[in-house]
Amino acid sequence: MTKNIVTGVDGNFGRIVADTIQSLIPKEDLLFTAPTSNKLEKFSEAGIATATADFNDVSGLASTFENADTVLLISMPFVGERRRQAHKNGVDACVKANVKKIIYTSLVNATDPMMPSIEKIDHAWTESYIETTDLDYIFLRNSQYAEAMITNYFAIAHSGVLANNQADGKMAYISREDCAIAAAHAISNPYLHHAILNINGPEQLTISDLINIGNKITENSVKYQEVSDDEQYAIFDKMGVPRTTEGEFKKGSSAPFSSEGMVTFGQSIRNGQMKIQSADFQRIVGRKPHTVKYMFEHADQYQIGERHSVDD
Structure with missing residues (x-):
């Protein structure tokens, strides 16, 4: 019998992991965590062990993680020192609890010191901190979620213009x-x-390529307009998007992220620093990832959705 822990099953990402892993690992070898017990009820009713997890409480986490074979640490939805501290607490708890392996959801090209993405700082820090321990690890360096751009496409389709600062930079978008x-x-x-x-x-794909795919599927006529970084900030300001994750997020926003994160993502894509592409997904899953075309054809399933995770 093994103990495999999925944290953050209350969030968009963690929920999909929780649903998928039940067909890969026996239920008795799983433990799901979330910040609040009400988000765990359906899993408990399905016969899966559950526990609340407070990433401000290393001792409590260590008790939950005790002697686990694997712990999936899904990166927190906020950016900066608070996220790094939460990740550190999670890693420290794994060490204290004699966990064998930690799996961390990171970012494509996270350790490139020249990449301007504000998000990459926390990811690079967390990877480095894990490497200082004796934990076995897997770092999953994810490309940008296609759902973010597909949601944006539909949000602006009526205007006919999608404006951003990515220019001709390429990204291997994945869902x-x-x-x-x-x-x-x-x-x-x-x-x-x-x-x-x-x-x-x-x-x-460039953002123009993504838009053209969307146009072919939907028969819209959206055009791409390149804007400067300052103009991109102004667009998000007008939408009521907070500059940082410490700000207030509007319910139902088509951009449930901080503008600082999105603008510096755009800079990184424009600079060609996020176009890394590999076959690693196919190697571990056994199939190719879905294309942007497929996601536009099933657009209802590939929207970014609300911010669900507890942020403190």
Whole structure:
């Protein structure tokens, strides 16, 4: 009998991992956590062990993680020192609890010191901190979620213009769903040790390419307009998007992220620093990731949705 822990099953990503992994690992070998017990009820009713997890409480986490074979640490939905501290607490708890392996959801090209993405700082820090421990690990360096751009496409379709700062930079867009499926397979794979996997989509696309695919599927006539970084900030400001994750997020927003994160993502894509592409997804899952075309054809299933995770 083994103990495989999926944290954050209350969130968009963790929910998909939780649903997928039940077909890969026996229920008696699973433990799901969330910040509040009400988000765990359906899993408890299905016969899966559950526990509340407070990432401000290392001792409490260690008790939950005790002697686990694997722990999936899904990166927190906030950015900066608070996220790094929460990740540190999770890693420290794994060490204290004699966990064998930690699996961390990171970012494509996270350790490139020249990449301007504000998000990558926390990911690079967390990877480095894990490497200072004796934990076995898998880092899943995910490309940008296609759902974010597909949701944006439909949000602006009436205007006919999608404006952003990515220019002709390319990204191997992948669905959040496929990233979560890859995480479930990584947990269930006993042969991956001290591994860094690039979880990317099957094709490198500019934002214009993505828009053209959307137009062909929907018969819209959306055009791309390149804007500067300052203009991109102004667009998000007008939408009521907070500059940082410490701000207030509007319910139902088509951009449930901080503008600082999105603008610096755009810079990184424009600079060609996020176009990494590999076959790692296919190697661990056994199929190719879904294309952007497929996601537009099933657009109702590939929207970014609300921010669900507890942020403190």
